[in-house]
Amino acid sequence: MNIRHRATLKASERGKNLIQQARKDKGWIIEDERWLKEASKILEPQKNWFTIWETQVKANSIALTYAEGISLSTWKRFLQAKYRIDAKTFKEAFCPVLGLNWEDVVENEVERRKDLGKVPLLSKFYGRTQELTKLEQWLQQETYRLIVIYGVGGIGKSSLVRQVLNNQIIVNKYDYIFWRSLDFAPLLPELLTFIQILSEEQESKADISQLMRYLRQSKCLLILDAWEEIIGRSGEQYRDYTELMERVAKEAHQSCVLLLSREKPSFIETLDDKLVHSLKLGGLDSKDVKDFLKTEGIYGTEKELDNFSLTYNNPWVMKRVAKKLKKVCGGKITGVFGEISVVVDDAIASFLNEQFHRLSKLETNLLYWIALRRNSASLTQLRKDTIKSKSPLSASELLNALDSLIDKFSLIEKSKNEENDLDVYTLDLVILKYITNQFVAQNCQEILTILQNQRIEGNELFVSHCFITDNPEDEELTQQQMRRIVKAIQDKLLAELLSQQQLEDELKKILSLLQDKELSPGYTYQNISYLIASCKSA
Known part of the structure; x- marks a missing residue:
């Protein structure tokens, strides 16, 4: 009515x-x-x-x-x-x-129809020439009803779309433009209040069918930011979002819905790619990172600038690190990267926690294995590494988890090993540092809990993951694992105990707990032995 x-x-x-x-x-x-x-x-x-x-x-x-x-x-x-x-x-x-x-x-009427009040403020925009051109072309074509832009947090999804809206040819193509944030996961009727604007204040009913009618009547661009908040919700009240997107993709209309998400929505796999497009955003290239550094007043040798661009390519993280460099070092990189290889402060860690906590346990464990192999993990190695786990991964589970981490979450990349031409799975260096820190911290906490309770549960990380993988021809990797995993765990444990000797004695108690025949030892003996050996050599 x-x-x-x-x-x-x-x-x-x-x-x-x-x-x-x-x-x-x-x-x-x-x-x-x-x-x-x-x-x-x-x-x-x-x-x-x-x-x-x-x-x-x-x-x-x-x-x-x-x-x-x-x-x-x-x-x-x-x-x-x-x-x-x-x-x-x-x-x-x-x-x-x-x-x-x-x-x-x-x-005024223009402001009312082009409702960009929720659009994030755009700071200086760097690079993305190809992505910008591609998105502008899609928005100017009549055929694309649904466009999904996805990538890790801070990668620049909102900035890219905001930059496109500076193009008046694009803006003038549409009768109405609405930008809405899904940060707090509103129910669909709450989101659809803009139907009052589409109906010239004549409609109070807000449902999918009403919206579809207006998408047919007028050229509308509807931008929904933070779609991952809807992906993370379960329950009947959020299913209508998926229904809406399916109808947007399948029904004839003259409008376009643009989704921005940290995760790739699963429903787009079943939709017609002639009507639906997706664009995955990766990190900025080296030239764009250097342009950013120059604008921000960060300077150093060419090699140091190259190192920065190889380490940091996520715009949000770049800005955070640049701000710290300006505050502490006056913008000078020289000497910093020799002492601190990768900066992961509390703000960056908290930022990455948001994405990390959305993963399944299987996906999280796989990230740990890739981090343990320091960005050189092949499919064969990962299959071999997980065999000793309490719940070994089948080939199908491993492939599905890798696919999810690559395509859905954009957390790992596949590249070629130049020496043997094998596919290897790698992490962005900031994420590698973060995952390593998480692995070290969780192992320490679990070991301290065992020392207190005198019981191994069997689901601890040091049971399921080996600190030093089987690297018969890669001594450098073994040394990295000793330094970044074994020594790092030892140092954290030592900070909680009185001496190297006490730590060694406590670790030996854990080995004695392995006499429980019902316990699947996994990598426990191997890992605790590495820690004891590290204590002796300290």
Whole structure:
């Protein structure tokens, strides 16, 4: 059923700033009843408001009466400029009470139709020439109904789309543009409130069929940011999102929906690729990273700049590290990379935690194996490494997990080993450092728990993963594993215990626990022996 609404208005972003300044200049707090009293006098001057309010005060009325359309809640909505209010109240009461011309404050027709209020602010944009060109071409073609841009957090998905919206040819192609964030996983009816704009305020019903009707009637570009928040939700109330995307892809219309996600949505695999496109964003190339460094005032030798670009190519991480370099070293890289190979501070670790915690246990364990092999893990090696696990991976499980980490989560890449021409699986160096830190920290915690409880559960990391893999022809890798895994775990454990001797004695107690015949030892004996040997050589 269609419901006809009264005309409504909302302030623009500029108008919101004017409102806030005018209110501050007046000096009254938001809840001050004088706002409502003055607005009532302006809106209905024929009434004797002083007498009305005086009578109500004497009668101990719970609330005063104001002019029609005037209330504290409406006043607050007006100030927030998020929601539309009655046009007469907007123009003839609230704007005059602030001494503002309503035409300077109101959101105009272009702003209303091209609703980019939720668009992230765009800082300096670097590179992405090919991706930018490809996305612009897709948006200008009539055939693409659904476009998915995906990649790890901070890689620049929102920035890429924001840059495209600077192209007026693209913007002018569409009658309506809406950018909505899914950060807090709104239910679909909450998201579809923009249907009121599409219907010129004549529709209050917000469902998929209504939206599809408007996507057919007008050229709309709907941008949904943070789609991974919907992927991570289960339950009936979120299934309509998938239904919406399937209908967008399959039904005829003249609009386009653009999804931005840290994860590749599984449903696009079943859709017609003539109507649906996906674009995976990787790290910036070396030239773009160097352009960024130059703009940010970071300097060093050519080799040092090359090292930086090889280590950092995620724009969010780059900005974080550059800010730290400017603060601590005045922007000078020289000498820093000799002491600190990869920076993973608390902010970067917290940022990566968000993505890491979305993985299954199988996917997490596989990342640990790739990190253990220091970016040189082949399929054969991974299959061999996991054989001793408490629950060995089948070939199918291994392939599915690798595919998920490569294509869905964009966390690992496949490349060729130049020496033997084998495919190897690698991690971005920042992610490699983060995963290694996680592996070391979890092993330490599990060992300390065993020392306290005197019991091995059998699902600990040092049971399922070997600290030093079988590397008969790669002594350099063995040395790296000794230094970055065994020694790192030893140092962390030593910080909790009194001496090397105490640590060695406690580790020997763990070996004695292996006499439990029901326990599957996995890599326990091998790993604890490496730690004991490291104590002896310290």
